[in-house]
Amino acid sequence: MNKTFSPPWWATSPHVQTILPLLTKVAGPRLRRERLELSDGDFIDLDWQGEPSQGRPILVIIHGLEGSAQSHYARRLLQACAALQLCALVHHHRSCSGEPNRLGRSYHSGDTADLAFNLARLKARFPDSPLYAVGYSLGGNVLAKYQGETHSASLLTRAVVVSAPLQLAACAKRLEKGFSKLYQGYLIKQLQQKLRAKLADPKLSNSMPVADTQVDELSSFYRFDDKVTAPLHGFSGADDYYQRASGMAFLANIASPTLIIHARDDPFMTEAVIPSRHQLSAAVEYELHHHGGHVGFIQGGSPWKPRFYLEGRIMQFLTGEDHAGTL
Structure with a gap:
C-alpha cells in the first residue's frame, strides 16, 4: 500500500x-x-x-x-x-x-x-x-x-x-487559540457534565477536589487538568501531569x-x-x-x-x- x-x-x-x-x-x-x-x-x-x-x-x-x-x-x-x-x-x-x-x-x-x-x-x-x-x-x-x-x-x-x-502541555496551549478553542469547548463541556454528576453523587462528592460552584471556571484543559485530573490521579498539578503523562x-x-x-x-x-x-x-x-x-x-x-x-x-x-x- x-x-x-x-x-x-x-x-x-x-x-x-x-x-x-x-x-x-x-x-x-x-x-x-x-x-x-x-x-x-x-x-x-x-x-x-x-x-x-x-x-x-x-x-x-x-x-x-x-x-x-x-x-x-x-x-x-x-x-x-x-x-x-x-x-x-x-x-x-x-x-x-x-x-x-x-x-x-x-x-x-x-x-x-x-x-x-x-x-x-x-x-x-x-x-x-x-x-x-x-x-x-x-x-x-x-x-x-x-x-x-x-x-x-x-x-x-x-x-x-x-x-x-x-x-500534552503544548497541545493544551494549542487548544486555547483560534478555531481550536471550539474543539476544546466541545470536549470540556462533556468533562464538566461528568464532573457535575459525580459532585451530585453523595458517595463521591466529598472525595472530589472541587465544588459544584467551581465547575464553570474549568473552561480550558489546563484549568480542568490542574484542578481535577491532576489531584484525582496523583499529580501535583497540570504541569506535573503533562510532564509525566506525555508519550x-x-x-x-x-x-x-x-x-x-x-x-x-x-x-x-x-x-x-x-x-x-x-x-x-x-x-x-x-x-x-x-x-x-x-x-x-x-x-x-x-x-x-x-x-x-x-x-x-x-x-x-x-x-x-x-x-x-x-x-
Whole structure:
C-alpha cells in the first residue's frame, strides 16, 4: 500500500478533515459487551466484535478523549476488521462506555494501568493469539506510553498510534487559540457534565477536589487538568501531569513494531508533538503527513461519502498485507 496520503481538493482544510468524519454516518457494528472488574473496585467495559479463539489474532482499539465504540474511527476500524475476519474489541476508558464509573477518579492521557491489566488478562486467556492494538488521540498517547514503559515486555505484537498528543502541555496551549478553542469547548463541556454528576453523587462528592460552584471556571484543559485530573490521579498539578503523562519521552524505549501517524496540520497539536529521529527507537515507524487534521485523513470520495486512508494503512501495518481491494 502507498504510505503517502493526499487529500482531495475539497478536504485540504484541517477542519474539514477533523469535523466531516464526525458528521459521516458509519454503520454501527454488532458488539458483545464484557465487563472487567478492577482491583480498586472500579470497572472497565470491553465491546467485542467476533469470537476470540486460541491462535486467532485479537485487535484492541483504544479510543480518544470522551470517545467510545461508537466513535467514527472505531466504527470504521471495526468494519475493516469484520471485512478481514479479524477479531476485535474496543477498550473503553473508565466512564466512557455509557455508564458512570464507580470512583471519583476516571481516566487520563497517561493512564496505562487499565490497558496493561486488560492485555495481561487477554494474554492469559488466549496465550497463542497475537495481540494488536490501535490507539487514537488520547488513546494513542496511552498506547505509546504503554509500549515504552513495558519495552521488551510489551504484550503487543504490533501497534499503531494515530494523532496522539505526545506533548500534552503544548497541545493544551494549542487548544486555547483560534478555531481550536471550539474543539476544546466541545470536549470540556462533556468533562464538566461528568464532573457535575459525580459532585451530585453523595458517595463521591466529598472525595472530589472541587465544588459544584467551581465547575464553570474549568473552561480550558489546563484549568480542568490542574484542578481535577491532576489531584484525582496523583499529580501535583497540570504541569506535573503533562510532564509525566506525555508519550514523547517513552518512544525511544519501544521494542515491538509500532507505527505512529501524525498530520502536520492537526488543529489539536503543534510541532512539539513531532519526534526527532533520536527520540524514536528502531522499532518505531513514523509517518508525518502535511494534511489529515485530527483523526481525519480523508483521501477521496465525496463530502457525502468520503473515503479514508487510515483503515487500509493500519491493517497493512498490522497484518503485513495490502488490503486495498478489500477495504
